[in-house]
Amino acid sequence: MPKALRIAPALRLALGIAAAPISGMAQTPDYVKAAGMSDLYEITSSKLALQKSRNAEVRRFAQMMIDHHQQTTAATVHAARQDGLRPTPPRLGGAQASIGELNRASGDAFDRLYIGQQIPAHQAALELHQGYAANGDKPALKASAQSAVPIVQQHIQMLQQMPR
Template sequence: MKLNSACNQIPRILILCAATFSPTFVLAQSDPMAPPASQTQPNRAQQVPASATSMQDSATNAGDVGQTMKDKIFLRKAAQGGMAEVKLGQLAAQKGSSDDVKAFGQKMVDDHTRLNNNMAPIADSMGVRLPTNLNKEDQAEYDKLNGLSGNDFDMEYLSFMVKDHHKDLHEFRQEAASTTDPTLQAAVNNATKVIHEHSVMVDKLARDKGVPMPQRGPNKSASPTS
């Protein structure tokens, strides 16, 4: 009888123990003050967040695309300007009233034809469609010069060439400094040297004929020799 009585007490003891320890166990598992499981994991110091890497890649790609667009715009403008130099040079070689102006006009034809031919394959490789006609400004200058003769022609042609070469020299130097394309940069550097030579030549011709020189700032005459 005592053995049976003791056995009958065992289920009650187990139930009591379960009732005593279960709430504590449940509270421990659902304690709102307990740190999140993610905080219990060791930090991985060398792991770079994917979002930061993605942002860096996006910024780099955006910069590359932006520079490529600038290169394409430059190539189109350079081709447009080179075409104008050739056509205006042809006019000067025919209508110039002095041998110096005729010779300079012919040099523009020869040098800018060569520069245009050097730039064309680069433009083609970048998908740039080159212009086939003069823009409005250059066409207006061509028409104006075509209506002039003698010294009036020489003065107008040299004045336009001075301003045009100052502007071109500045734009070519900017492109040479900014482009990241090595082939384009080499071609632009070469063209810059030629344009600088032209600028020095036309400045001298213009001064000899009394052509007013463009201004660089207030009361400063421009004389680009570098």
């Protein structure tokens, strides 16, 4: 049996996932659910950034988030199907509160909040994908998780360079 998959506490809280490490038979469905929720949060929050931000750098980053996270969602769904699963459409779950905060913010405060939310969300997503790539039990999903790692790492590097 693979080692337990640990989902980062920040992502678990944001996405409403159980606090215990994921292990055994529940590992793969929980990974697919968490990856979908994470991508949906990134897409939804970034669409808000395109609507609300007047900062060109934030807007460019937001568009890239939409494009990249739509691609990682499609890759995860495709891999899950290859591995014989039937993934359901992702839901925001606990991340809805973070979206609500963004909805209420405006101007420079919106930009700071958006970037401030993106950093821990991406760090948690990185841990999620790295964990499944190392310990997952489905080959296509493991490969998909591994291919998501450099994408998320690139996002983190970009976020670290953005003004807060």
